[in-house]
Amino acid sequence: MPELPEVETIVRELRTRLTRRRVESATVERADVVHGDPRPLDALIAGRLVKTVDRRAKRIIIELTRNLRLVFHLGMSGRLTIDDHDNPIAKHTHVRIGFGREIGELRFRDPRRFGGVWVLTDAGEYVGKRLGRLGPEPLELAAKGFRRILASRRQIKALLLDQSKIAGLGNIYTDEALYAAGVHPMTPADALVEPIAGQLLRAIKQTLRRAIRARGSTLMDYRTVDGQTGSFQRQHRVYGRTGQPCRKCGAPIERIIVAGRSTCFCPRCQPL
DNA sequence: CGCATTTCCTGGAGGC
DNA sequence: TGCCTCCAGGAAATGC
Structure with missing residues (x-):
């Protein structure tokens, strides 16, 4: 995808x-x-x-x-x-x-x-x-703009998936970025105050840059223009790892439904 | 307007 | 092997 x-x-x-x-x-x-x-x-x-x-x-x-x-x-x-x-x-x-x-x-x-x-x-x-209805590019987003986006009671995962708020993230990179920042996907966005908000923005950018370097994640369909697969799926920490041990703490990765989407996270590293 | 829910579509996986 | 059901998910449309 x-x-x-x-x-x-x-x-x-x-x-x-x-x-x-x-x-x-x-x-x-x-x-x-x-x-x-x-x-x-x-x-x-x-x-x-x-x-x-x-x-x-x-x-x-x-x-x-x-x-x-x-x-x-x-x-x-x-x-x-x-x-x-x-x-x-x-x-x-x-x-x-x-x-x-x-x-x-x-x-x-x-x-x-x-x-x-x-x-x-x-x-x-x-x-x-x-x-016109697309939000800002995450890789060009400054801390101030991100804080404006977070001014909402919605669950952070739903907000990050909303293309009119921030445009380009999907299910995989939202889960990976939330894990990297240690944020539970159901956290109300407006509960994310500094320094956590800054950590999350940095995690989003770092996750995206690393994934671009690996030419994306191939799970099923995605191929590059010349038919090759991406390799970032090998660096996934949570997505597609339900039941497997967290690479940081060893707790089993859980899968829940948030914003109508399957959501993978570590219950110990991402407490609510 | 804002936000949640429903809907579109096919191939692959799993049950029997 | 074959048939059935379920599931994945981006974002437009719909419903409060």
């Missing part, structure tokens, strides 16, 4: 391989995963060059010439890969964007279809409707 580190890994690879390349064709196999400008994608983007590849929270933004952006969201099971044109097309491949023969084909595959691509031809629509 791609969160910020997985998406950042994908963006870096796409940037290296696609910047300044020319789109030659586009094929939509499933129209209902494509949103935004309703005109046929092939006619719309063929001939344009890739100007930039960037990330906002968990979204991948491919900017083409003449003010057109393709915004990919991978949802749960989405993958973006670059394949040779004649590679077999995997099941649930919904969109293919062809580049030159020596580059290959960008393929968007998403079995569960929680993801999609937004074709944005107007900057206003892009900022206002799609990305």
Whole structure:
């Protein structure tokens, strides 16, 4: 399940391989995963060059010439890969964007279809409707901004998962960061006063940076653009370790439901 | 408006 | 082996 580190890994690879390349064709196999400008994608983007590849929270933004952006969201099971044109097309491949023969084909595959691509031809629509409701990037967040976010009675886990408050964390990195800071996931956010709030922000940033360095966590679906797995799952302290001993204190890791999500934590290192 | 709950979807796991 | 049920979860939609 791609969160910020997985998406950042994908963006870096796409940037290296696609910047300044020319789109030659586009094929939509499933129209209902494509949103935004309703005109046929092939006619719309063929001939344009890739100007930039960037990330906002968990979204991948491919900017083409003449003010057109393709915004990919991978949802749960989405993958973006670059394949040779004649590679077999995997099941649930919904969109293919062809580049030159020596580059290959960008393929968007998403079995569960929680993801999609937004074709944005107007900057206003892009900022206002799609990305306007996203909170700040956690890696760019200062202590003051974080304290403002914490001014709520909600459980800290629910708050960190709320993309309109802070954008990019998902279930894995929320659990890992809370463990690293020694904070129980059900703690009311406004109970986190200094120095704990600062510790938590540092834990969030450190967890994300380490995960990016390991090219993300592969549990099931996630792969990098060239099909490799990430390796951060080997450094997980709580996520997916239910019943196994805490690496700090030896107590068994527990799994509970918080904010409707399965939540792993150490009852001894993260007391309420 | 803010926040909690429900809903979408498929593949894989586990029970029998 | 085959069939069934359950579960994973990002975020939009819905319901207070």
